[in-house]
Amino acid sequence: MNLPNRLTVLRVLLIPFFVFFLLYPDVAEYGNYIAAVIFILASLTDFADGKIARKYNLVTNFGKFMDPLADKLLVCAAMICLIETGKLAAWIVIVIISREFIISGFRLVASDNGIVIAANYWGKFKTTFQILMIIVLILDLDLPYYDILEQALTAVALALTIISLIDYVWKNKEVLKEQK
Numbered sequence: 145m146n147l148p149n150r151l152t153v154l155r156v157l158l159i160p161f162f163v164f165f166l167l168y169p170d171v172a173e174y175g176n177y178i179a180a181v182i183f184i185l186a187s188l189t190d191f192a193d194g195k196i197a198r199k200y201n202l203v204t205n206f207g208k209f210m211d212p213l214a215d216k217l218l219v220c221a222a223m224i225c226l227i228e229t230g231k232l233a234a235w236i237v238i239v240i241i242s243r244e245f246i247i248s249g250f251r252l253v254a255s256d257n258g259i260v261i262a263a264n265y266w267g268k269f270k271t272t273f274q275i276l277m278i279i280v281l282i283l284d285l286d287l288p289y290y291d292i293l294e295q296a297l298t299a300v301a302l303a304l305t306i307i308s309l310i311d312y313v314w315k316n317k318e319v320l321k322e323q324k
Contacts, residue, residue: 148197149207151189155214158186159221166225166282180282186218187275215271216244222278231281231294236302240274243309250312254319261316266308273301 145153162182169175193211197203220241226232247267254261277297284290 145206146197146202146204148193148202149204149210151193151196152207152210152214155186155189155193155218156210158182158189159218162186162218163221163225166222167228176282176284180279183218183222183282184279190215190218216248219271219274219278220244222282223274226278226281231284232298236298239302240305243305246309247312250316250319254316257319259319261312261319264308264311264315266304266311270301270304270308273297273304277301 162179165172165175165182166179169179172178190211193207197207220237223232223237223240227234227237251261277294277300280290280294280297284294
């Protein structure tokens with residue numbers, strides 16, 4: 145197993161520890177900070193594995209399958225936990241997760257038709273702001289205007305989720321047309 149794939153597996157293995165410290169912050173004195181550090185490290189493995197795989201031509205079928213799955217597992221686990229902690233509304237999480245299912249469905253249909261749909265900049269912005277939103281919500285610092293920062297990042301992440309979905313569907317609508 146090459147380094148990028150190991151980083152992907154590490155990201156998945158970090159999820160239970162992240163969830164534990166986020167949902168049970170009283171176990172450790174600074175549980176939410178530990179959860180934030182784990183989430184940040186896991187998010188950095190996402191950046192690193194792709195960069196290393198492309199730079200050193202270490203792209204594998206395992207990586208193509210597991211990397212996006214690991215990303216979705218991490219972000220979805222974080223957002224679901226944030227519902228539990230009262231920091232994120234369930235409807236926002238439903239919109240974000242629904243977008244992921246829709247895009248995954250599009251990719252499956254496209255793949256069946258021999259079409260590869262690459263991620264675009266809207267999706268990258270969406271992911272970046274979702275990660276920033278999650279980190280800020282986990283930290284929940286007692287600072288002036290911090291709640292405004294939390295609300296702003298949540299609004300931007302949600303808006304980018306919707307914009308990236310519309311852009312993705314619009315640019316790839318031919319995938320849904322019947323094949324002859």
